[in-house]
Amino acid sequence: MTTAAHPLVVRARRLADGLLAPQAERVDQEGVPASHIEALKGSGLLGVTAPAEYGGADAPAAVARETAEILAGACCSTWFVLTQHYTPVKLLASTELPVRERLLGPLVRGELLSGIAYAHVRAFPRIPVRAMPERDGWRFDGTVPWYTGWTLNDVMLLAGVSEADEVVFAFAEAREQPGLRPSPPMRLAALTAARTVSLDLHGLWLPGESVVLRTPREKFALVDRPRNTNASPAVFGVAYAALDLLEGNPEAKETARSLRGRLDEARREAYALWDHPVPHERIEERLAWKLRAHDLMRTATTAALVAGGGRSMGLDSRAQRLAREAMFLLVQGQTAEVRRAHLGHLSGFPGPTDAPGSAG
CATH class of the missing domain: 2.40.110.10 (Butyryl-CoA Dehydrogenase, subunit A, domain 2)
Incomplete structure (x- = not known):
């Protein structure tokens, strides 16, 4: 993790370890509580990449991705509520219309979600x-x-x-x-x-x-396309959380070690494409690494279920929760293009995401 020393990453880790992860199974069954939202509002994480003059941290995109990984791996439901917040903030930061002055500051400072x-x-x-x-x-x-x-x-x-x-x-x-x-x-x-x-x-x-x-609408589609062809940080967060479970099981340590190396590679390649200066270029490569990340998340969460044995069937099982969250992330933000690519990838039919040099 290359941004581990950033204050917001430290804050996200503290929030994840101290609040979100310990309560995640209960939240999964009972719902995200208002107290979780209040903790997020007070954390500074609502303005990760927002302009400093409005109370934001103006942090690099890598920090935003890593905080998303940490929160999603701790409690994907809470992360999913939070992640809705970032597009409105980004749009407000890029406009000069009057609504910017009315809402951007309150959203960035955590007064509103x-x-x-x-x-x-x-x-x-x-x-x-x-x-x-x-x-x-x-x-x-x-x-x-x-x-x-x-x-x-x-x-x-x-x-x-x-x-x-x-x-x-x-x-x-x-x-x-x-x-x-x-x-x-x-x-x-x-x-x-x-x-x-x-x-x-x-x-x-x-x-x-x-x-x-x-x-x-056509211009919106062009700008929106890379958001759904890039691998989501939440996918890596859930996958790493499953690997952490595996590493606590003596029988599964070797499985975890093997998967972690491949997941680290997928994360590195996917995030390099996130940072490419032209967001709507290299779409086939973006999709390829997105699908590789999905494969690894699915494998890691399945391995956590297998390692847990019959205990994994309990609704209080962390492995089961992670597996269901992984299922959700397979279709979250899905477009027709992503669905076609994913189905072709799963069927084994050759296609653009199976090209040499891409994940297949």
Whole structure:
């Protein structure tokens, strides 16, 4: 870990070891508590890469990745609520619109937590949420299939597509209100604790000053693509947590040693691509290392289950929780492109992600 001495990495490790990991099995069954969110708000981790003038740490991307690894490996549900916060902060930091001065400081300093409601934009040509100009603002209609952190978040970043094929991003309060109705909390095979709902939008009106970005849908797709073809730090976090379990078992130490070397290599190569100066280049390589990381995470968490024997079937088993979290991470943020590549990889059919010099 190359950023271990950074104060935010130290803080994340302290939070993970002292609070998140010891309670992770209970949280998995009962839900992320408000006390976890308050601890995160007070940790400085909500503004890892945000501008210093707004209270952020302005830390390198490597620090953000490592803190994500640490938190995801300790309690993936809590990490998943937190990770929704970073895109709104990034968008606010890059705009000069009035909403920046209203929200960026409070979000960076931990006074507010934001969720996101825009993954549905990736469903094109389906348009689950429409945005229409109305009364010096925007009206949103449709269904947000997934919204994480309900009752934990203070605000949400909502997106809809206009008739001009423009994606409109705007902030709304994360609460039931005229034009916005949440579903009951979803019961999921993994990360139910992250409090995910769907949102029914029927005439939700937001003022023009709530808008943070309007951009052509094709331009959004170009910028968004590398986010889903890069390997997620959470994948490495869960995989390393499984290896830590294996290393505590005398029968499994050699398995852990072998997997750790391969995981270290995948992490190094994947993060080098994260840092490539042109984010939308080398997509096939990004996908290849993403799939290699998925393979290693799946193998590590399966090995932890096997090493645990029958005890792994208990809901209080850390190995089982990690295996279910790994299952979730296989499809988190999935696009049609990633799904096709992953299925081809699993089937053994040759394709771009199996090319020489790439992970296959």
